Amino acid sequence: MSSxxxxxxxxxxxxxxxxxxxxxxxxQSQLGSVLEYVxxxxxxxxxxxxxxxxANPIFNVFREDAVEPGLRREAVLANAPQxxxxxxxxxxxxx
Amino acid sequence: xxxxxxxxxSELQAGFRKGDFTPADAVRALEARIQAVDPQIGAFLARDxxxxxxxxxxxxxxxxxxxVPIGIKDAINVLGEQCTCASKIxxxxxxxxxxxxxxxxxxxxxxxxxRLNLDEFAMGSSTENSAYQITxxxxxxxxxxxxxxxxxxxxxxARMAYATLGSDTGGxxxxxxxxxxxxxxxxxxxxxxxxxxxxxxxxxxQIGPFARSTRDCASLLSVMAGKDPHDxxxxxxxxxxxxxxxTGDLRGIRLGIPRxxxxxxxxxxxxxxxxxxxxxCETLGAELVEVSLPHTEYAIGVYYxxxxxxxxxxxxxFDGVRYGHRAKNPTDLLDHYRRSREEGFGSEVKRRIIxxxxxxxxxxxxxxxxxxxxxxxxxxxxxxxAFETVDALVCPTSPDLAFKIGERVNDPLRMYLADIFTIAxxxxxxxxxxxxxxxxxxxxxxxxxxxxxxxxxxxxxRLLGIADAYEQxxxxxxxxxxx
Numbered sequence: 114m115s116s117x118x119x120x121x122x123x124x125x126x127x128x129x130x131x132x133x134x135x136x137x138x139x140x141q142s143q144l145g146s147v148l149e150y151v152x153x154x155x156x157x158x159x160x161x162x163x164x165x166x167x168a169n170p171i172f173n174v175f176r177e178d179a180v181e182p183g184l185r186r187e188a189v190l191a192n193a194p195q196x197x198x199x200x201x202x203x204x205x206x207x208x
Numbered sequence: 209x210x211x212x213x214x215x216x217x218s219e220l221q222a223g224f225r226k227g228d229f230t231p232a233d234a235v236r237a238l239e240a241r242i243q244a245v246d247p248q249i250g251a252f253l254a255r256d257x258x259x260x261x262x263x264x265x266x267x268x269x270x271x272x273x274x275x276v277p278i279g280i281k282d283a284i285n286v287l288g289e290q291c292t293c294a295s296k297i298x299x300x301x302x303x304x305x306x307x308x309x310x311x312x313x314x315x316x317x318x319x320x321x322x323r324l325n326l327d328e329f330a331m332g333s334s335t336e337n338s339a340y341q342i343t344x345x346x347x348x349x350x351x352x353x354x355x356x357x358x359x360x361x362x363x364x365x366a367r368m369a370y371a372t373l374g375s376d377t378g379g380x381x382x383x384x385x386x387x388x389x390x391x392x393x394x395x396x397x398x399x400x401x402x403x404x405x406x407x408x409x410x411x412x413x414q415i416g417p418f419a420r421s422t423r424d425c426a427s428l429l430s431v432m433a434g435k436d437p438h439d440x441x442x443x444x445x446x447x448x449x450x451x452x453x454x455t456g457d458l459r460g461i462r463l464g465i466p467r468x469x470x471x472x473x474x475x476x477x478x479x480x481x482x483x484x485x486x487x488x489c490e491t492l493g494a495e496l497v498e499v500s501l502p503h504t505e506y507a508i509g510v511y512y513x514x515x516x517x518x519x520x521x522x523x524x525x526f527d528g529v530r531y532g533h534r535a536k537n538p539t540d541l542l543d544h545y546r547r548s549r550e551e552g553f554g555s556e557v558k559r560r561i562i563x564x565x566x567x568x569x570x571x572x573x574x575x576x577x578x579x580x581x582x583x584x585x586x587x588x589x590x591x592x593x594a595f596e597t598v599d600a601l602v603c604p605t606s607p608d609l610a611f612k613i614g615e616r617v618n619d620p621l622r623m624y625l626a627d628i629f630t631i632a633x634x635x636x637x638x639x640x641x642x643x644x645x646x647x648x649x650x651x652x653x654x655x656x657x658x659x660x661x662x663x664x665x666x667x668x669x670r671l672l673g674i675a676d677a678y679e680q681x682x683x684x685x686x687x688x689x690x691x
Contacts, residue, residue: 191302
């Protein structure tokens with residue numbers, strides 16, 4: 114279909130991904146088919162059915178609020194695209 | 209000493225302990241095999257023979273996995289090694305820590321060795337979505353090895369590894385195991401810590417082993433399983449020897465045959481091999497019972513909503529700030545994010561992030577995400593009901609044989625439908641295993657077919673016992689014919 118509501122360009126903006134015009138067009142049609150396929154879920158009567166977020170019934174796993182060793186600073190900074198003075202350099206956030 | 213690459217892990221360990229050969233010999237045998245074969249197969253993204261050899265020389269073969277080299281999917285962190293997820297966005301990334309499974313394997317004496325190719329961020333069913341290389345099926349190099357853990361499956365199949373680790377979110381261990389003619393196990397959700405596996409869909413992901421025998425998969429699981437404070441979804445269960453129920457027969461076992469897993473449209477040759485294998489199970493003493501999993505037809509739809517929703521959230525961390533690719537000379541922060549992600553991610557990853565973002569977005573959440581979570585409940589209940597009357601289910605792993613490279617790349621929906629028999633297990637959190645059950649002649653080559661057993665949550669010992677009994681009777685010859 115259809116999926117008249119999916120606007121790939123708009124969703125890509127929400128997802129913080131720049132897309133080329135060609136990608137936008139391709140995704141619009143491919144994801145249209147996928148959404149059309151998942152429309153079948155609409156056939157089911159789901160009155161009274163609880164959602165499952167997770168296969169095991171575990172909730173609120175707590176631990177002691179104790180300090181544990183973290184990753185080594187050098188190992189972490191080695192992966193940063195840019196760093197200086199033992200800190201990660203980032204693109205300017207505030208004007 | 210002969211060519212050690214033919215050996216299973218149990219055979220390898222017996223040889224180490226008798227002193228017939230050493231872990232260093234086992235690593236050298238892999239080196240020779242990889243150098244001869246991997247240029248044609250393309251399973252490894254990286255390997256370091258020298259450090260594996262150094263570890264092998266120090267190995268204590270009395271440990272549970274002492275001196276055994278294990279290949280690792282390039283989405284599981286091994287301290288100091290690359291972990292690219294076959295994505296350009298993680299080019300050059302070096303893991304600053306060991307995943308919990310890696311720490312456990314190392315503590316048991318195993319040697320993590322080599323980085324294996326995958327579909328980028330484990331998104332795919334053919335390993336064609338790798339940003340780096342295509343991995344070929346060792347049985348026919350014009351065909352895909354399956355995916356997403358295609359490198360892990362192909363390496364074991366081509367005898368470039370004795371065993372490997374992969375991850376399974378919708379079939380990414382079982383489907384490539386099936387298409388490459390090896391054994392692949394997806395543990396129950398919560399059995400194995402996910403800490404250090406780069407997250408794709410957190411409520412579905414599980415790490416599991418590939419090997420050339422069910423017993424080897426069980427030995428690995430015995431080491432990998434257990435509670436981990438770093439993964440709150442890992443379950444606190446007593447240690448288990450997962451080989452303990454390998455009795456070699458199926459007397460007293462009730463095996464369910466799910467009607468919905470024998471559908472029109474599957475390759476009739478696959479169906480015939482699977483039906484033959486089910487007869488073998490009956491000969492071994494199993495009682496066969498037809499069962500129904502009525503919501504099977506909805507599993508793929510549910511999966512592609514839930515998995516993409518979770519992926520869109522998990523992959524938000526790839527923003528070019530702390531690690532990973534960063535676009536050059538951004539005009540502002542938004543431009544930084546958008547171009548870093550555009551340049552770093554491949555098409556399938558972008559496609560899934562877009563879909564996941566859409567199904568979670570305001571106004572569509574109830575219609576897609578919440579609805580999918582409710583249908584997930586129904587799918588889970590189907591299995592709970594079936595397991596009230598049977599001990600395990602038996603069915604095909606994949607509806608098809610390995611397909612040709614390039615055949616489905618432009619048709620994502622058709623690619624997604626290849627996972628029809630594996631996806632529901634992840635949604636329900638149950639365990640599953642694929643064991644080879646036959647070879648089909650296709651245009652001059654033989655292609656393997658996989659038989660899937662699905663077990664109750666946390667019932668791996670029984671599942672592995674059943675799979676081993678079948679393997680001894682029906683799969684040994686296929687495993688011996690590995691190319």
